[in-house]
Amino acid sequence: MATEVHSLQELRRSASLATKVFVQRDYSDGTTCQFQTKFPPELESRIERQLFEETVKTLNSFYAEAEKIGGSSYLEGCLACATAYFIFLCMETHYEKVLKKISKYIQEQNEKIYAPRGLLLTDPLERGMRVIEISIYEDRCSSGSSSSGSSSSSSGGGGGGAGGR
Amino acid sequence: MGTLLRTSFSDPGVLPRATPDEAADLERQIGNTEDIANGSSSGGYRPPPRTKEVIINGQTVKLKYCFTCKIFRPPRASHCSLCDNCVERFDHHCPWVGNCVGKRNYRFFYMFILSLSFLTVFIFAFVITHVILRSQQTGFLNALKDSPASVLEAVVCFFSVWSIVGLSGFHTYLISSNQTTNEDIKGSWSNKRGKENYNPYSYGNIFTNCCAALCGPLSPSLIDRRGFIQPDTPQLAGPSNGITMYGATQSQSNMCDQDQCIQSTKFVLQAAATPLLQSEPSITSEELPLPGKTTISGPCATLTLGQPTPPSSMPNLTSDSGLTDMIPLKEEHEGHQFLTPEEAPSPPGMLPSGSPIIHSHTMHVLSLASQDSLHEDSVRGLVKLSSV
Numbered sequence: 001m002a003t004e005v006h007s008l009q010e011l012r013r014s015a016s017l018a019t020k021v022f023v024q025r026d027y028s029d030g031t032t033c034q035f036q037t038k039f040p041p042e043l044e045s046r047i048e049r050q051l052f053e054e055t056v057k058t059l060n061s062f063y064a065e066a067e068k069i070g071g072s073s074y075l076e077g078c079l080a081c082a083t084a085y086f087i088f089l090c091m092e093t094h095y096e097k098v099l100k101k102i103s104k105y106i107q108e109q110n111e112k113i114y115a116p117r118g119l120l121l122t123d124p125l126e127r128g129m130r131v132i133e134i135s136i137y138e139d140r141c142s143s144g145s146s147s148s149g150s151s152s153s154s155s156g157g158g159g160g161g162a163g164g165r
Numbered sequence: 166m167g168t169l170l171r172t173s174f175s176d177p178g179v180l181p182r183a184t185p186d187e188a189a190d191l192e193r194q195i196g197n198t199e200d201i202a203n204g205s206s207s208g209g210y211r212p213p214p215r216t217k218e219v220i221i222n223g224q225t226v227k228l229k230y231c232f233t234c235k236i237f238r239p240p241r242a243s244h245c246s247l248c249d250n251c252v253e254r255f256d257h258h259c260p261w262v263g264n265c266v267g268k269r270n271y272r273f274f275y276m277f278i279l280s281l282s283f284l285t286v287f288i289f290a291f292v293i294t295h296v297i298l299r300s301q302q303t304g305f306l307n308a309l310k311d312s313p314a315s316v317l318e319a320v321v322c323f324f325s326v327w328s329i330v331g332l333s334g335f336h337t338y339l340i341s342s343n344q345t346t347n348e349d350i351k352g353s354w355s356n357k358r359g360k361e362n363y364n365p366y367s368y369g370n371i372f373t374n375c376c377a378a379l380c381g382p383l384s385p386s387l388i389d390r391r392g393f394i395q396p397d398t399p400q401l402a403g404p405s406n407g408i409t410m411y412g413a414t415q416s417q418s419n420m421c422d423q424d425q426c427i428q429s430t431k432f433v434l435q436a437a438a439t440p441l442l443q444s445e446p447s448i449t450s451e452e453l454p455l456p457g458k459t460t461i462s463g464p465c466a467t468l469t470l471g472q473p474t475p476p477s478s479m480p481n482l483t484s485d486s487g488l489t490d491m492i493p494l495k496e497e498h499e500g501h502q503f504l505t506p507e508e509a510p511s512p513p514g515m516l517p518s519g520s521p522i523i524h525s526h527t528m529h530v531l532s533l534a535s536q537d538s539l540h541e542d543s544v545r546g547l548v549k550l551s552s553v
Contacts, residue, residue: 020186027219027228027240030366031254069373069381077380081276084167095382128181128387130236 016138023056023132033063035124035132046136047117055109055121056132059102066098099125168277169262176386177267178253180234180242188235222365241366243347256339257346266346269386272379275336282329289322343367343374 021043026036037056039049076094080087092100106123114121114134122133183191217228217237228237231244234251238244243255245265254268266274296315299308309316339349343366348354354364368374 020190022187022190024237025239027226028221030221031240067382067384069377073382074376074380077382081272081380085171093383093385095384099385125385125387127184127187130180130183131187133184133187 018136018138021134021136023134025130032067033124033129034060040134042136043119043134046119047114051113055113058105059124059132062098062102062105066095066102168273168280171273172259172266172270172277173262173264175264175270175273177255177265177271178269178384179248179265179267179387180236180239180251180253181387182233183235191230191235191237224365226365241345241348254345255347269383275333275340275379278329278333278336282326282333285322285325285329288318289326292319292322340378341371341374343378 019042021040023035023038023040026034028034035056037053037060039052043052073094080093103123103125106121110121118137118139120135120137122135124130124132127133215230217230219226219228219240221240226240228240230236231238231251233244233249236251238251239253241254242251244251245255245258247258248265250265252265252267254271256266256271256274258265259274262274262277264270292315295312296305296308296319299311302308303311339346342364344354344364348364368377
């Protein structure tokens with residue numbers, strides 16, 4: 001964990017934030033949490049289309065799994081109601097478990113695919129489930145001024161940190 | 166009582182406001198399309214009102230742009246002027262409960278009015294029975310004279326029964342057809358608008374609709390209700406939300422160079438030891454908004470413990486002489502900052518176990534300080550601590 005964190009940190013030290021791309025929600029299925037799989041033009045030169053689409057599709061499937069209504073979610077709801085919701089002091093809801101899986105997945109994607117390409121995914125949960133924020137970093141020859149370096153580290157830190165969970 | 170408290174105090178599904186980057190991106194998109202449409206630059210700070218159309222299950226739904234929150238509202242969300250927030254699946258703002266009723270607390274609200282209606286019926290029945298039994302012994306008028314309270318109770322209950330049971334029935338109808346009060350009042354999905362109009366969110370089956378509304382998965386809160394509001398951002402009066410995370414990280418970097426920051430962080434470092442990191446870190450690393458300007462003078466801040474009550478899980482800080490024996494915190498903690506915002510807003514159901522630990526480590530605390538910039542500074546210091 002520490003080593004991964006440090007590698008992302010080093011990325012940010014040597015890079016500066018160029019721009020951010022936002023992948024908006026796709027409401028065609030109703031109010032369920034899905035993101036658009038449309039490929040943003042800013043990422044054209046940065047990452048292969050297929051990798052990006054696969055990431056978004058996997059995230060969409062995770063969210064669908066979290067919000068799925070079926071036998072197990074009903075049971076959980078009824079059990080919670082029966083125990084006056086005290087049971088949530090002991091155990092996590094299914095949704096929270098899936099959210100943890102999602103943040104692990106995002107961290108893994110960041111390390112393997114996005115960070116080597118100078119990109120960083122931010123967990124949508126940190127943005128109120130409105131967008132997937134992708135920060136694009138430009139490689140800098142010099143370290144640059146401390147304020148810009150630290151601002152990039154702090155803004156990118158949200159994504160790396162989210163992945164770190 | 167439990168459901169009432171839960172309805173009142175849980176997050177109805179507030180949507181956090183957009184971060185400045187998102188808002189700028191959206192406005193750019195709106196501006197661009199308006200330019201293309203009008204053939205001239207739109208100018209001015211506010212883009213013209215904009216709606217997006219989405220097709221859900223065959224029905225066209227208009228998504229409106231919220232100027233306060235700077236987002237396109239998801240379907241079924243609405244902005245509550247009383248709470249000054251966009252709320253998902255907005256039902257109504259209930260003054261009796263003192264909170265909006267939205268996606269996350271609708272089931273508690275429904276259980277509350279259901280249990281309340283049972284209670285009123287129960288009380289009413291027993292008041293009537295009581296009066297009848299008495300009047301069998303002493304006659305009707307005498308019975309009323311003997312227990313005047315019963316008369317009052319009967320009258321109150323009578324009116325309550327009609328209103329509460331009526332409300333329960335109305336909400337039962339809404340649940341079974343999967344509509345919100347908002348939609349019902351506007352007649353969004355009523356047949357009167359046209360034969361083609363139907364509710365795209367309904368599952369078709371009454372039973373499924375009920376189960377989904379009452380027993381379906383509960384999504385976690387998207388707002389950070391335990392963080393502190395950055396004084397520089399004048400947007401929030403109520404619970405702080407996701408935007409403070411972004412603002413916090415930015416100013417965190419700016420503040421790092423200042424001595425006060427380091428001093429306060431040192432103190433916090435000594436106060437809250439490593440167990441804090443292993444325990445539920447969600448409290449400590451809530452995005453603590455940092456003040457734009459710190460004016461810590463010597464013995465100003467007070468380190469306090471997160472009190473047993475949830476809201477004040479953040480300790481305040483005292484820059485007493487005790488600070489001098491702190492471990493000097495190097496600037497490298499700045500590099501670890503990115504760990505701090507990693508703690509996304511934790512669900513309110515998960516009571517952080519960290520607060521008792523903070524408690525045990527800060528027994529030498531002086532007193533509860535008022536919420537001011539020093540407080541936030543210490544909180545920031547604690548945030549950095551958790552990332553170390």
